[in-house]
Amino acid sequence: TSYIQLNQRSTIRFASTKHGKVLTTETMHPLVKSVEYAVRGALPIRAEALSQQLKKDPSKLNFDKVVFCNIGNPQQLNQKPITFFRQVASLCENPELLKTENRALVSKLYPADAIARAQVLLKNIGSVGAYSHSKGITHIRENVAKFIERRDGYAADPENIFLTQGASEGVQKVIQLLTQNQQSGIMIPIPQYPLYSATLSLVDAAPVPYYLNESQAWGLGREELQKSVDEARKKGVDVRALVIINPGNPTGQCLSEENIKEIIQFCHEERIVLLADEVYQTNIYQPERRPFHSFKKVLKSMGPEYQEQELFSFHSTSKGMIGECGRRGGYFECVNIDPAIMEQLYKISSISLCPNVHGQIMVDLMTNPPVEGDESYPQYKAEVDAIFQSLGRRATKLAQCFNGLEGVTCNDAEGAMYLFPQITLPNKAIEAAKKEGMTPDSFYAMGMLEATGVCVIPGSGFGQEPGTFHFRSTFLPEENLFDKFCGSLEDFHKSFMNKYRD
Numbered sequence: 319t320s321y322i323q324l325n326q327r328s329t330i331r332f333a334s335t336k337h338g339k340v341l342t343t344e345t346m347h348p349l350v351k352s353v354e355y356a357v358r359g360a361l362p363i364r365a366e367a368l369s370q371q372l373k374k375d376p377s378k379l380n381f382d383k384v385v386f387c388n389i390g391n392p393q394q395l396n397q398k399p400i401t402f403f404r405q406v407a408s409l410c411e412n413p414e415l416l417k418t419e420n421r422a423l424v425s426k427l428y429p430a431d432a433i434a435r436a437q438v439l440l441k442n443i444g445s446v447g448a449y450s451h452s453k454g455i456t457h458i459r460e461n462v463a464k465f466i467e468r469r470d471g472y473a474a475d476p477e478n479i480f481l482t483q484g485a486s487e488g489v490q491k492v493i494q495l496l497t498q499n500q501q502s503g504i505m506i507p508i509p510q511y512p513l514y515s516a517t518l519s520l521v522d523a524a525p526v527p528y529y530l531n532e533s534q535a536w537g538l539g540r541e542e543l544q545k546s547v548d549e550a551r552k553k554g555v556d557v558r559a560l561v562i563i564n565p566g567n568p569t570g571q572c573l574s575e576e577n578i579k580e581i582i583q584f585c586h587e588e589r590i591v592l593l594a595d596e597v598y599q600t601n602i603y604q605p606e607r608r609p610f611h612s613f614k615k616v617l618k619s620m621g622p623e624y625q626e627q628e629l630f631s632f633h634s635t636s637k638g639m640i641g642e643c644g645r646r647g648g649y650f651e652c653v654n655i656d657p658a659i660m661e662q663l664y665k666i667s668s669i670s671l672c673p674n675v676h677g678q679i680m681v682d683l684m685t686n687p688p689v690e691g692d693e694s695y696p697q698y699k700a701e702v703d704a705i706f707q708s709l710g711r712r713a714t715k716l717a718q719c720f721n722g723l724e725g726v727t728c729n730d731a732e733g734a735m736y737l738f739p740q741i742t743l744p745n746k747a748i749e750a751a752k753k754e755g756m757t758p759d760s761f762y763a764m765g766m767l768e769a770t771g772v773c774v775i776p777g778s779g780f781g782q783e784p785g786t787f788h789f790r791s792t793f794l795p796e797e798n799l800f801d802k803f804c805g806s807l808e809d810f811h812k813s814f815m816n817k818y819r820d
């Protein structure tokens with residue numbers, strides 16, 4: 319709850335009765351009570367229950383495993399970690415292995431460049447068990463700055479970089495700072511990744527929706543942004559920031575350099591802070607959408623009048639080809655941010671002392687992996703390329719599967735890890751959903767889970783054009799199981815549509 323304004327004078331009074339719990343859903347913080355986060359909502363909760371049931375009594379279920387397609391969690395679906403990263407991490411975890419007396423034995427198991435990397439890291443970290451600097455270990459922030467400079471071709475200052483517990487923590491800190499009162503408005507895409515709507519509700523700020531255009535491959539035009547900000551400001555909302563997720567989640571679209579320029583111009587003219595969520599920057603499968611254009615790079619390439627534009631850029635170790643979600647590694651870079659705000663960011667970062675050191679080590683490895691000529695480079699490159707190509711094949715295959723279903727249309731995933739198909743449901747299904755007190759897409763998704771064990775998230779959890787229904791699925795199930803996975807979805811869809819045919 320540290321992200322909720324605890325200084326808010328609460329009108330809540332703990333129940334004065336002598337019996338029963340003091341803390342109840344009636345006496346708890348109302349903003350916590352009302353917040354929703356669909357990626358781990360009703361569907362995954364039911365999926366977990368089915369997963370437990372499978373262990374105890376599989377006979378009663380129509381499937382032999384639950385496939386968690388609700389969350390971009392590659393290693394949960396058996397994606398292998400990058401060998402070099404785990405070699406370095408394990409050496410940092412157990413410095414005894416680096417002692418000279420163990421060198422002969424350890425060198426049989428670990429390549430010299432992994433040993434050398436662990437030594438450098440530990441020289442700059444001390445122990446992975448110690449608190450670090452609240453912004454993150456300076457050496458690692460320096461390496462992140464070098465990564466950004468190599469990627470963009472423009473200088474980056476390690477002092478403008480905060481390492482975080484995944485990108486989530488960075489997003490929450492920045493949105494908390496941006497929110498002054500209930501009129502503070504933050505523009506978010508619809509459909510959006512619900513970290514944003516959930517964080518806004520926890521800080522009692524105003525979400526200002528702008529719609530991505532499904533018929534234009536989830537494109538975003540300036541006119542939509544202008545319409546959104548004008549409508550909000552007319553209602554008295556103090557619109558102060560714009561969230562862009564690029565590549566998109568749940569929609570997978572990748573912005574062109576031209577489009578990014580247009581968005582920066584919009585923010586500059588409307589005096590809006592830019593939050594660029596770029597956690598999927600290496601997950602770009604469509605060649606015409608590569609290379610990745612960061613908002614930092616495009617901003618720096620624009621004229622002097624734009625060089626005061628305020629920008630926060632977010633990155634994470636949870637995505638890409640590494641999928642080290644559980645380590646909670648991430649960072650954000652602050653561009654043109656008021657130095658007094660930088661101090662405030664440092665202050666709230668110090669409240670939680672520091673991001674976990676293993677997550678910081680993973681950020682160092684993600685942003686500075688083995689390079690050509692390093693002993694581990696051939697294996698590193700082979701592992702990353704294999705994962706990248708497999709993700710691309712699975713994205714295409716699942717989109718083809720969805721587009722082959724009656725009443726379903728699905729844009730290709732240009733990037734990221736998800737597909738967001740639109741489903742046209744028969745009225746009988748919509749009626750049946752209403753009887754169950756469920757949204758139609760939740761009713762469909764729950765039917766899919768109960769029939770196939772596949773857990774997806776209804777589109778209502780991300781927001782969608784009124785009157786349309788979607789669901790979001792990852793394309794992460796293992797490639798060797800993919801045909802069976804797609805087949806089970808096709809079978810379920812056919813039976814569902816036949817059952818509820820008007």
Ligand SMILES: Cc1ncc(COP(=O)(O)O)c(CN[C@@H]2CONC2=O)c1O
Nearest residue numbers: 389390484485486511567597634636648
């Ligand atoms: C766009 C976006 N931003 C930030 C995050 C937060 O990531 P970390 O905190 O792990 O760095 C996610 C995670 N993706 C969620 C988690 O898995 N599926 C999702 O939609 C994300 O998709």
